Amino acid sequence: MKETLGAYDYWPYENRPKITWPGGARVAFWVAPNIEYYELDPPQNPQRKPWPTPHPSVPGYSIRDYGNRVGHQRQMALLDKYGIRGSVSLSVALCEHHPEIIEMCRERDWEFFSHGIYNTRYTYGMGEAQEREMIRDSLEAIHRHTGQKCAGYLAPALSHSERTLDLFAEEGQALFGDEAGFYTCDLFHDDQPTPIRLRSGRRFVSMPYSLEMNDTIVYAVNKVEPRHYLTMLKRHFDRLYAEGAESGTVMCIPTHNYQVSCPHRIKAFEEALEYITGHSDVWLAPGRVIASHYLAHHYDDALRDIDARAIPARRR
16 A cells, blocks of 8 residues: 555665765755745635735735745845755746846756746645646746746645646656656655656656755744744754765755745845855766756666565555
């Protein structure tokens, strides 16, 4: 029996096959700026309200608009300063609402991966055909506006179905072959990339994308102060760096331009980036590049080890 969504098996961290990163790095480090578009008056979904306050939710909408007007530029300047190419978790509607942001990211050769169309429209309640159409639309739009063949997926507002990973992999391959649709950020279950089992049998990987380090979870949910967020990021890195001496680990900081880029918070983020990039054996790479390296060099060894450890009932 497979765990969670039928996508992966239980696979303990200890004694896995060793992961090696380019240049002997201990940690593969990536930053995933969520650049999102929220509608002021989105269609209602019976399973989830897009805004916690009655329509129109001017404060909620406005702070997110602030992120795209002000915060994005502030964060981009920092990533430039520390030589980090962002991996954009993109609400694809942004391509038409704010093409100037897309162009700034393209100029820097940032990666774009799909975060759905709007972050106020959810997978909940969709049938398979409707979800497939939404995923295909996002893949085609990213390619049309950026020229990139989208490799990764994070469900809009973290809303999933049991078919989401299968559909993303199938649509990516159907549109662009092996260059698209080969990793997910939706599982949050490991500090290393791990193989995912799909109904198609396609090679597919889960990338570490930490909700614990996600600035929205930190600031809006857990109510952490910026100085404590800095401490959290450093301690998170220190542990992964220590363990990476034995086998490579991955650290991701998921950000939102209306959270981490507020004036009273941006310094903590800058100090964290300075600390992490100050270590020489850290590989700075977009999510796509990290996932591709893992697929090419470690995926098969991982699958063999998973199968070797599985009890007979699970093998069946």
